[in-house]
Amino acid sequence: MKQDKRIKVLIVDDSELVRDLLDKILSxxxxxxxxxxxxxxxxxxxxxxxxxxxxxxxxxxxxxxxGLTFLKKIMMQHPIPVVVVSSHTGDRTDIAVRALSLGxxxxxxxxKLNSPDVINEYAIKLRDAVRAAxxxxxxxxxxxxxxxxxxxxxxxxGIPFDIAEKRLILIGASTGGxxxxxxxxxxxxDDLPPILIVQHMPGEFTSAFAxxxxxxxxxxxxxxxxxxxxxxxxxxxxxxxxxxxxxxxANYYVCDLVDGELVNRHxxxxxxxxxxxxxxxxxxxxxxxxxxMGADGANGLLKxxxxxxxxxxxDEKTSAVFGMPREAAKLNAANLIGSPEMIVKWxxxxx
Numbered sequence: 639m640k641q642d643k644r645i646k647v648l649i650v651d652d653s654e655l656v657r658d659l660l661d662k663i664l665s666x667x668x669x670x671x672x673x674x675x676x677x678x679x680x681x682x683x684x685x686x687x688x689x690x691x692x693x694x695x696x697x698x699x700x701x702x703x704x705g706l707t708f709l710k711k712i713m714m715q716h717p718i719p720v721v722v723v724s725s726h727t728g729d730r731t732d733i734a735v736r737a738l739s740l741g742x743x744x745x746x747x748x749x750k751l752n753s754p755d756v757i758n759e760y761a762i763k764l765r766d767a768v769r770a771a772x773x774x775x776x777x778x779x780x781x782x783x784x785x786x787x788x789x790x791x792x793x794x795x796g797i798p799f800d801i802a803e804k805r806l807i808l809i810g811a812s813t814g815g816x817x818x819x820x821x822x823x824x825x826x827x828d829d830l831p832p833i834l835i836v837q838h839m840p841g842e843f844t845s846a847f848a849x850x851x852x853x854x855x856x857x858x859x860x861x862x863x864x865x866x867x868x869x870x871x872x873x874x875x876x877x878x879x880x881x882x883x884x885x886x887x888a889n890y891y892v893c894d895l896v897d898g899e900l901v902n903r904h905x906x907x908x909x910x911x912x913x914x915x916x917x918x919x920x921x922x923x924x925x926x927x928x929x930x931m932g933a934d935g936a937n938g939l940l941k942x943x944x945x946x947x948x949x950x951x952x953d954e955k956t957s958a959v960f961g962m963p964r965e966a967a968k969l970n971a972a973n974l975i976g977s978p979e980m981i982v983k984w985x986x987x988x989x
Contacts, residue, residue, distance in 0.1 A: 644671040645772045648691035650682045650708075651675075651723065652700045659749050660695060660723065663761045670768065677701075679708035686716070692772045695721045696742070698734060706737060713741040719771035721764075723748055724843075731846040738816040739850075743771035743958075747840050759900065763840070766903055770813040770931030773959045804922040805831035806868070806884065806891065807985060808915060808942075810908030812838040812930025814958025816847065818978060819928070823855040823873060827986050830857070832868035834882065834893060836908045838930065841879030848875040864895040876906040883914035891919065902934035908962070912938025920945030924988050926981060927972070929957040933965035940971035948988075950974045950981060 647670055651657050657675045664670040673689050676682035678700050694712070698705035705722065712718055720741065724734035725748040734745055744767035749760050807830060811819060815837050826833075839847060845861045851873070852859035862874040862882055868891045876882040880895035901907035908927070912935060915923055925942045927935045929952055943949040951963040951972035966972050974984065 645669060645693060645768060646671050646673045646689070646691045647768060648673060648682060648685060648694045649675045650677075650679065650694060650700070650705075651697040652677050653697075656697070656723070656748060660764070663749070663757075663764055664768065666761075667765055670765070679703040679705070679711075682708070686718075690716075691718065693719045693721060693743075693768050695723050695768065696737075698722060698724050698726065698737065706733070706740060709737055709740050709742060717741070717776040719743045719774045719776065721746060721767045721771050723764075726842075731843050732850065735816075735843050735846045735850055738847075739820065743774045743813055744768075745839065745843055747842055762900070762903055766931070770959060770961075773931055773961065774813055775958060803831070804919055805988070806915060806919055806923045807831055807833040807988065808911060808923065808925040809833065809835045809928065810837075810912065810926070810930075810935040810938075810962070811835070811928035812904075812932065812934065812959070812962060814929035818952075818958075820851060820854060822978060822982060822985075823851055823857060823859065825982050826855070826857060828856040828871050830985065830989060831870055832891070833857070833873040834862070834868075834876070834884065834911060835873060836876040836882060836906045836911050836935075838904050838906075838934070839878045841877055844875055844878040848873075851875070862893050862895065865892055867892050876911070878906060881906045881910040883910060884918065885914070886918055902932060904932075904934050908935030909938040912942055916941040916945050916947075920947045923947040924950070924985065926950040926952075926985075927962050927966050928952045929959050930962040931959050932961050935962050936965035936969055936971055939966050940969045943971050943973060948973055948984075950976065950984060952981065953977055 649657050649660050661672050674685040696705045721744045722737045722742045726734045746767050848861040857873050859873040883894050920942050939949050949972045951966045954960040956977045
């Protein structure tokens, strides 16, 4: 009998309506096979003993046991890629973001039944998240926790970054990127040029993600704002509702938030950021493409390299998903390919 190559998914959510909608979205794509639906973690645990799924979609707020507790147990006892499906909003989004630090591969919002267009875009994001999670190598997930040390340095106020200096640091990441970015920012020096990061993540969670990173790093980390002057010692996380671009304004660089269609199936898109900088400031720019599914960022990295930027891709050995860096390597878009430890050294030596 021919082995079924579809991605086996277990849906865990206390809402029957949500379970059924996620089931329909995934089952409408022949790539996925929903092997079970559970109303709480205890029911899910029983189903896992019958058939181990390739990916679990996991709600956080559930009866009997919350999703974070279940996630911890999964990662300790039987690591399985997890996509968190969260309804948390406002101040409570930090709870969902915490799931990423506990080992969740991806995070998406609960589906909204506003219009067919909204559902169609949501279906793209959910399927991509589950597909990306299925490709994650769970053995590589915690490698950085063992190797990088937390260096606490006093945060600086930052000063506007004069355009004459031309230096910018760009980072793009997707699946596996959240924990990696956290670890990198803990060990970077605090006087670096402006760092702009596109991490594929829904807009509901990017502010909480930035705040969590800010509490861990000597750098000032914030969610990017529209028409904001870029400063040395600051890190700007792309707002997940918009594309992020860099423009010239007087003697400074500013970041703009741009609404628009998905690019490479993403908003924000790494390519959009990279391409914007390639047009104005490639020389003395450092651009880094980290772990992630797909090809977003590869073409933009090549444009930056061709215009004189230092371009870096994460190596296969340490990538949770060697998709985006692989595509960059295929295009010969990277001057350097290396591990997170090597990337830290390259960044810290950039000035």
